[in-house]
Amino acid sequence: MTSSPTATPHNSSGPTIPGLDESSWTADLRNSIDRSFDSTLSRLKELVAIPGIAWPSFDRAPLERSAEATAELLRSAGLDGVQILACNKADGTPGGPAVVARRAAAAGKPTILLYAHHDVQPAGDETLWESKPFTAVEKDGRLYGRGAADDKAGIMAHVAAYAAVSEVLGDALGLGVTFFFEGEEEAGSPTFRPFLEANRELLRADVIVVADSSNWKVGIPALTTSLRGLVDGVIEVQVLEHAVHSGMYGGPVLDAPTLLSRLIATLHDHEGNVAIEGLVATDNATVDLPEADYRADASVLDGVRLAGSGSIASRLWTKPALSIIGFDAPGVDVASNTLLPRARAKFSLRLAPGQVPSEAMEAVRRHVEANAPFGAKVIFTPGESGNPFQTDTSSAAATVAMWALGEAWGVPAVETGIGGSIPFIADLLELYPHAQILVTGVEDPDSRAHSANESLHLGDFRKAILAEALMLARLNRDGLQGSGA
Known part of the structure; x- marks a missing residue:
């Protein structure tokens, strides 16, 4: 970082030690x-x-x-x-x-x-x-x-x-x-x-x-x-009993990776804020983190717009942040022309101070089950949690x-x-x-x-x-x- 924070200074003086300056x-x-x-x-x-x-x-x-x-x-x-x-x-x-x-x-x-x-x-x-x-x-x-x-x-x-x-x-x-x-x-x-x-x-x-x-x-x-606290887990989408030929059957039904991607897209709003109801979020950080410093520290590429609203410090410390940290799908080099019947992703949700992890986990469950795309079967598997x-x-x-x-x-x-x-x-x-x-x-x-x-x-x-x-x-x-x- 290159800019000084804005904060209320703390008094560094204190009572003298008896017998010693x-x-x-x-x-x-x-x-x-x-x-x-x-x-x-x-x-x-x-x-x-x-x-x-x-x-x-x-x-x-x-x-x-x-x-x-x-x-x-x-x-x-x-x-x-x-x-x-x-x-x-x-x-x-x-x-x-x-x-x-x-x-x-x-x-x-x-x-x-x-x-x-x-x-x-x-x-x-x-x-x-x-x-x-x-x-x-x-x-x-x-x-x-x-x-x-x-x-x-x-x-x-x-x-x-x-x-x-x-x-x-x-x-x-x-x-x-x-x-x-x-x-x-x-x-x-x-x-x-x-x-x-x-x-x-x-x-x-x-x-x-x-x-x-x-x-x-x-x-x-x-x-x-x-x-911040933490909850994670796995979201799985199932759409077919088994894989089928994409040419013979593609069109009327969407493959599982596509539907899972559409479900993942509902986890954030158009500004990039976490869109799951029931999560604690505040915008009360007491220091100012300049955008240029954050971009440099996080190695953000030129042209990439930052996500979320409110101060950057609050987005980092006192608001929830959700990331997809794993995605199961065939690798590009071994992909075949099939409609994949199921796909799953692992999410990691950082929790703001004041959030009860069990309530956050249940909020994610409610959200993904309520937003199942095209009626696909959604299986939610909770993982680890921390306060x-x-x-x-x-x-x-x-x-x-x-x-x-x-x-x-x-x-x-x-x-x-x-x-x-x-x-x-x-x-x-x-x-x-x-x-x-x-x-x-x-x-x-x-x-x-x-x-x-x-x-x-x-x-x-x-x-x-x-x-x-x-x-x-x-x-x-x-x-x-x-x-x-």
């Missing part, structure tokens, strides 16, 4: 982080070199090495009792190895859980990479490599921030800190809920910091205050986080939404209903997570560490008002 306190943390930054970066590079992928089709050994390397980071930070834990999947195979460590809180102090994940996406087509995906390379102020941003930098931000606070505060650090580094997030977190249930007390916290999001742009920090999320920005933790981000970057932080989903946050909210959840991150719009040439902006990475250290130190001093897990 706050600017000196910030300087001490900054100096500690700067002194150890080369070591922090070196350890991040070592993590990037481990291709820990939790997908069943990949060798599990690198994933186990990734967990052990992550555990060693916590041991070297002075934490005792570091554990590598896992739960079995429904089919009996082991889930991804999670790394957990806990520092108990002193009397009257809150406990903060720091979450990130050590597993990564596969490299994909390596010919698209400008360097080897699992060899970390520094270039023009960025670190390139798979997992450099998503989410091994999140791990290192947590560890480095904790180390700095431990050094600066010493015996005055009474804050409880729990590290929870998941090992299967990129595979959809299949055992996340049973893992939480099995380790509920071990992971109990007053504040949960999920470091798996993005800042507004390089040089401007953000707290992610909303995430949207919205931060209570008035909470003590959110207020401290916004202050810390502004202090670390030297500019006011902004509150942003993310169009994507983190479904496991719903599990955290259900099991720990009184916890204050913060979604932070080290990425920026050019990080290209999941894509070739994934990278991390090193200047903002250093600031992200400082912001978290400031947040931990402030929470250690002031605690939380009215919190409890």
Whole structure:
């Protein structure tokens, strides 16, 4: 992005720390982080070199090495009792190895859980990479490599921030800190809920910091205050008992791919807004995302008109978005002159904050069944679902986080939404209903997570560490008002 967001600045000042000027306190943390930054970066590079992928089709050994390397980071930070834990999947195979460590809180102090994940996406087509995906390379102020941003930098931000606070505060650090580094997030977190249930007390916290999001742009920090939810499923259209010759029978009846295409076309109105009744949608984003920036970030081709109405930020964060992500039909190279009897497509519907997933799924069902083209048989098969999320920005933790981000970057932080989903946050909210959840991150719009040439902006990475250290130190001093897990 190239334009600054429009947002209400947040006050980066705060009450002074008894017996210590706050600017000196910030300087001490900054100096500690700067002194150890080369070591922090070196350890991040070592993590990037481990291709820990939790997908069943990949060798599990690198994933186990990734967990052990992550555990060693916590041991070297002075934490005792570091554990590598896992739960079995429904089919009996082991889930991804999670790394957990806990520092108990002193009397009257809150406990903060720091979450990130050590597993990564596969490299994909390596010919698209400008360097080897699992060899970390520094270039023009960025670190390139798979997992450099998503989410091994999140791990290192947590560890480095904790180390700095431990050094600066010493015996005055009474804050409880729990590290929870998941090992299967990129595979959809299949055992996340049973893992939480099995380790509920071990992971109990007053504040949960999920470091798996993005800042507004390089040089401007953000707290992610909303995430869209998700439902998906399959829509199938049937029109014939079996395939027939297109020359002999074509004309009076339309083939299934054509009818499915007509049904898909009803899912949006003429402007490109989702046309399914009963879905939550608002146009109240607090920042302005310029169209030119969105086009550049999303690689929209010249001449393609953007879809939907309202602000671009709202279309991304607070309105539903429906995509067809799969379509079953014969490939062009093997197509024959037949009327196809059936066709199916997989849809993915992102949900605005405030939307109940089960109600959204039923709304899609009603729509496709009511719009069956030419009386074709429509079969709707629901798939996965995940809840949207919205931060209570008035909470003590959110207020401290916004202050810390502004202090670390030297500019006011902004509150942003993310169009994507983190479904496991719903599990955290259900099991720990009184916890204050913060979604932070080290990425920026050019990080290209999941894509070739994934990278991390090193200047903002250093600031992200400082912001978290400031947040931990402030929470250690002031605690939380009215919190409890």
